[in-house]
Amino acid sequence: MSANERIPTGTSATVADRAAVRAWLDRVPQQIAVTPAEELADRAAIKQLLQQQNAVLVAHYYTSPALQSLAEETGGLVADSLEMARFGARSNASTLVVAGVRFMGETAKILSPEKTVLMPTLEATCSLDIGCPADEFSRFCQQYPDHEVVVYANTSVAVKALSDWVVTSAIAVDVVEHVLSQGKKVIWAPDKHLGRYIQSQLGSDDIVLWDGACIVHEEFKVRALQDMMHMYPEAAVLAHPESPIGVLELADVVGSTTQIIKAAQSRSESSFIVATDHGIFYKLQQQAPGKTFYMAPTSGEGATCRSCAQCPWMGMNTLSSLRTALEQHSNLIEVDPELGRKALIPLQRMLEFRSQR
Numbered sequence: 001m002s003a004n005e006r007i008p009t010g011t012s013a014t015v016a017d018r019a020a021v022r023a024w025l026d027r028v029p030q031q032i033a034v035t036p037a038e039e040l041a042d043r044a045a046i047k048q049l050l051q052q053q054n055a056v057l058v059a060h061y062y063t064s065p066a067l068q069s070l071a072e073e074t075g076g077l078v079a080d081s082l083e084m085a086r087f088g089a090r091s092n093a094s095t096l097v098v099a100g101v102r103f104m105g106e107t108a109k110i111l112s113p114e115k116t117v118l119m120p121t122l123e124a125t126c127s128l129d130i131g132c133p134a135d136e137f138s139r140f141c142q143q144y145p146d147h148e149v150v151v152y153a154n155t156s157v158a159v160k161a162l163s164d165w166v167v168t169s170a171i172a173v174d175v176v177e178h179v180l181s182q183g184k185k186v187i188w189a190p191d192k193h194l195g196r197y198i199q200s201q202l203g204s205d206d207i208v209l210w211d212g213a214c215i216v217h218e219e220f221k222v223r224a225l226q227d228m229m230h231m232y233p234e235a236a237v238l239a240h241p242e243s244p245i246g247v248l249e250l251a252d253v254v255g256s257t258t259q260i261i262k263a264a265q266s267r268s269e270s271s272f273i274v275a276t277d278h279g280i281f282y283k284l285q286q287q288a289p290g291k292t293f294y295m296a297p298t299s300g301e302g303a304t305c306r307s308c309a310q311c312p313w314m315g316m317n318t319l320s321s322l323r324t325a326l327e328q329h330s331n332l333i334e335v336d337p338e339l340g341r342k343a344l345i346p347l348q349r350m351l352e353f354r355s356q357r
Helices: 018-027 036-052 065-073 081-090 102-111 134-142 157-161 172-181 192-202 222-231 245-250 257-266 278-287 319-328 337-356
Strands: 012-015 055-060 077-079 095-099 116-118 147-152 165-167 185-189 207-211 236-239 271-275 292-295
Touching: 036 055, 036 065, 036 319, 055 065, 055 081, 065 077, 065 278, 065 319, 077 081, 081 095, 081 102, 095 102, 095 319, 102 116, 102 157, 102 337, 134 157, 134 185, 147 172, 157 337, 165 172, 165 337, 172 185, 172 192, 172 337, 185 192, 192 207, 192 245, 222 245, 222 271, 236 245, 236 257, 257 278, 271 278, 278 292
Parallel strands: 012 207, 055 077, 055 095, 095 116, 147 165, 147 185, 185 207, 236 271, 271 292
Antiparallel strands: none
16 A cells, blocks of 8 residues: 555544654664663763753653663653653753653754753654654645644644644543534544544544554554453553554553553552553552553564564663763754744643643
């Protein structure tokens, strides 16, 4: 099937460029084993460099425990993409170091254009971002001129600049419900699974979906999850809404990364099956000590599995690459000023909406 071929699926409208995602995956390097001595040396050097450069490290929940713990030790933050960017904007640091994927660095730069933003690597991207090119998305939106455009944070600056709203998974349902309540129809992009979850929660046919998916969450499988639930009947199921709708229907809690962590803390169950990136286990075990967490089953293991519940691009963030970026002052995030100004409008709308909740 060509990238330009269209397949309507319910209210879906377009097929993302899967070949582009596969091409990016082929470029992801294999992780190199690091000795404890090398890790200690990198951590010590990074701490010194952060202090010397008046820099702060913000890391996403899906990065390695080594990076998450380093962010905590140095006065930085471990959080979801929005809180990472908001923390950076509030910080007195002149340099923001973003351990995550590229759209996170771009969002930080949009909210803090006066600050230097760098990343351990600029190659770390996202299948949702890749699968929603701005030029194709613009043509898609032109087919629905009377629709409000709501896009997920996992998109490029150029796509955000085309939108009316930018949302995170935590407020996606609330924002779309708000737009629909004003008598408007909605274009949702890029994650079709989150889009279908929004449709199911709101019972609306006035939402057109772009056909994109996260390669991590798309691998969670219903039948295998049911088998696991029989093995651990006492465990509650926590699922991120980027997972397929069948998985979400089995979940006790559907929520963002932050909401999943809060659920693990507050619920009475002592064990949980978790359907999101394995990187979150660092925070789950830290914030809910004494509880047991099982990784939800994916479509395969090893060579038969595209992600095995671990984002390959998140894995490109390493202590070594972070140290090099700080030493060389490289991997700087630059955002076209005009695009940045346009993208800031839907981002600010999201921040204002969230503050009112």
